[in-house]
Amino acid sequence: MPRELKYAQAINEAIDLCMARDPSVYLMGLGVPDPKGVFGTTLGLRAKHGDRRVLDMPTSENGMTGVAVGTALAGCRPVMTHQRVDFALLALDQIVNQAAKWRYMFGGKLKVPLVVRLIVGRGWGQGPQHSQSLHSWFAHVPGLKVVMPTTPYDAKGLLISSIEDDDPVIFLEHRWLHGITGPVPEGVYRVPLGSARVMREGRDVTIAAISHMCLEALRAADTLAEDGCQAEVIDIRSLRPLDEKTVVESVRKTGRLIVAEGGWRSCGFGAEIVARAVEQAFPSLKCPPCRIALPDCPTPTSPRLAAKFYPRAAEISEAARAMLGIRETRPPVPASAPLDVPDPSFTGPF
Amino acid sequence: MMDAEILTRLYRGMLRIRIVEERIAELYPQQEMRCPVHLCIGQEAVAVGVCDALDRGDYVFSNHRSHGHYLAKGGDLRSMIAEIYGKATGCAQGKGGSMHLVDLDAGFLGATPIVGSTIPIGVGAAWGSALKGESRVAVVFFGDGALEEGVFHESLNFALLKKVPVIFVCENNLYSVYSPLAVRQPGERELFCIAGGHGVESHQADGNDVLAVRSLAERAVEKARGGGGPTFLEFKTYRWREHCGPNYDDDLGYRPETEFLEWKKRCPIAALRERLLEAGICSDRGIGEMESAVKSEMEAAVEFARRSPWPADTLLMGDVYAS
Known part of the structure; x- marks a missing residue:
């Protein structure tokens, strides 16, 4: 273990x-x-x-x-x-x-x-x-x-x-x-700067995600699997230097790209990933790429507004279903915990 | 009275900067030096007086008006001129130009033109060096405008907190580009008192008197090297030519021409020459020989720069990262 x-x-x-x-x-x-x-x-x-x-x-x-x-x-x-x-x-x-x-x-x-x-x-x-x-x-x-x-x-x-x-x-x-x-292994080991990581392999859609959005992407991939959709999840993990090859090769395989990040949509890193994919894998793309990112407003404080502000796994899987033409059949699951904390053990304030 | 050797050295140092910069001003209209130049003509005494008190291994950081600091610290003249000409043999391979001089062998760690930006870097270099057990001192040169930057205050606070062996040298030339001190800072407050308010030992002297500069610098260096921490030195001086470029700009009317003429009468080089002649340390002939030697050195540097190759195209993307 x-x-x-x-x-x-x-x-x-x-x-x-x-x-x-x-x-x-x-x-x-x-x-x-x-x-x-x-x-x-x-x-x-x-x-x-x-x-x-x-x-x-x-x-x-x-x-x-x-x-x-x-x-x-x-x-x-x-x-x-x-x-x-x-x-x-x-x-x-x-x-x-x-x-x-x-x-x-x-x-x-x-x-x-x-x-x-x-x-x-x-x-x-x-x-x-x-x-x-x-x-x-x-x-x-x-x-x-x-x-x-x-x-x-x-x-x-x-x-x-x-x-x-x-x-x-x-x-x-x-x-x-x-x-x-x-x-986490003991002792010194290195993950090279400039390498992305395939977190989960799949053939139908590439979800390239950054930081915490990788976790949402994995959750989305779980629900998509229930619908028979195999999502490939890539953790970008190094933005500069960028491992363009891993993303482009995945898009060539799946033909579909969703980028999920925790920054704003406009002029964001997601646009960079989309641009690289379009420049280098255009013939493989079966549909327009999609960006899951923050709406162009500052972060609101109220938990009610913040819940609307941050995209989650559901937005990612919905985007994938739209690309693949899969209809959502399950009723939406109500949130089991407050949406403004990472897990129930987090009780603020910082 | 300082000994004749030191006085002669100080004189030669200032003269060299003056002759180099006057030649840059003459050649600049040929449009071969295709980068901004900020000449320090009139301010040579601060650079020379301070750097004369330093060891070669001590660090110096500077700003946009850095030719004098670089040369006074022992920076290589040919590499500097080649840098201004944008050539591969320049001290920064042509990537920096006049505003980014560097000479590691001389301890001139770098000049950058963002006002105040090298102040904390100088503090860090001195502190880092001390952490490694070295006995180096760092000097940061900046102008009166830098005292209006937040980072100046942040740097003094930390330097005193950690007793960092750094000397803050303010060349107060009364103008930030065309904006006089009076529209930027309250008139009833002296610049060196601001540093004093931070608790940093601070002094003020005539920046056109190279002996006064050297004497304050020597004390500050000794104190820093002995673990006594930072000192702030304000030297009042005056830039003769335009803020940026080779010309005089008194026709613009942003400063009274009489003010310039008054300061010109207090030329640091002429003042020391008079002393050298009076004391019989140098003769007219000796001074003339000094001038010709510097002029030939400068001509050789210009020739070197002109004949040097342009940077190879492959250098464009080189040195963005380590590999």
Whole structure:
């Protein structure tokens, strides 16, 4: 029986192993050494690695990202943690103008091996400024790498690869994934940046999903299977570099593509995946691709409105049925738990 | 009184920057240097006075007006001119231009033109170096406008918190592009007092007096190297030419020409030359020889840049990532 860990523990273990192996790795972020340990992802690390390498920081997102960039130039490998993506918007000068460019604009003489962990909030009224998933923004910028692991296994393997990578990596964790469990081997292993993963094989429709939407896609695939539809679910997991080949090959096989992501529809990463599929697998497509994404409004706070805001497995399976001409015969199942929490054990507030 | 060797070195350093930039200004209309240039003519004393107090292994970070800082820290002249000409032999392979100079051997870790952006990076480089047990000091050069950026305050706060061996050098040349200090900051407040308000030891001096600059810098470097933490130095100085480009722009009327003429009378190079001659450290002839030597060095650098190849097309997509 393989060992199972929570996603948050997998993150914690990845940082722990990297710090033990390489003295140039350090961890910094607001709340990193606090009693909650960034949703458990940093708990115990200070006791193990000391207060010089596991640090709290001033509430200065831009300045401290610049400091991290500077330490990277001096030979360190900083891992910065922000408790929400939204907070890192204060640091866009340092992330986009500086970290992403220093290698190129100085002719390859300098490198910025920086990891910025950003957490995507959702539910319990996170609202307009605690829930944005801006992966598409970061993935737009040459010089940045962007990964969004879905499983505990990938969280650990991708974080180790990110910390060891010589380029700045934006590492996005969905808050609703921290509590999920899955098999995680002990010791160091790596999941390469730039590789997608087929989570479930199928021949009828490709569902390419990102982060938490992969779980919704797997649920959708379960219900579709009951209707005789074999959905192939791909976890994109690395947005830049993007493993285009895995998606395109799947679309050539199935002829149908649904992209499911937790960002906004317009100018979102889903559009990029659709474009690549259309450019490279147009003759295989049996119907127009479909994007499952957020409607173009800020995140509402009220649970009633938020329930309407976030697409779920039902939207994905409905899109697949529409593509395949399958009529829904089962009556809709009423939600067994509130829709604004990942599972009933989550009782807020953050 | 400093010894003759130091005085001569300071003079040569300033003269070299002046001659290099005047030649850039002369050649610029030929349209072969196809990138913005921000000349520091008039401000040479700050760069030279500060960098003279540093070791070669110390780090310097700079902004858009970086030629003087780069040269004063020991950056290679030929690579700089080739960079401005956009050639493969440039210090950044032609990918950066005048606003992105770099010379790792000289400890000049980089210049970028987003106002204030290298301030935290300089703090981080100094702190990271200290974390590794090195005894390096970092200097960040920036202008008066940078004090209006949030990141300046964030950086001072952290530098003091961690006693980072960094020196913040503010070249207050009174203008942010065409906007005078008076429309940007309250007049009753001195810039160095803002840093003082953060609890960072801060001083102000005449930025056109290279000896005053060097003396403050020397103290700050000694303190930083000894673990005493950051210092903020404000040097008042004046940019003679336009914000960006080779010309004078007093015809635009954004600053009174009399103001420029007053500052011109306080040329840092002329002032030191007078001292050198009076003290008998240098002769007119010696100074003339110094000038010709720098001029030939610059001509050779221009020749090198012009003859250098363009970057290969394959460089376009190179160095975006490690591999």
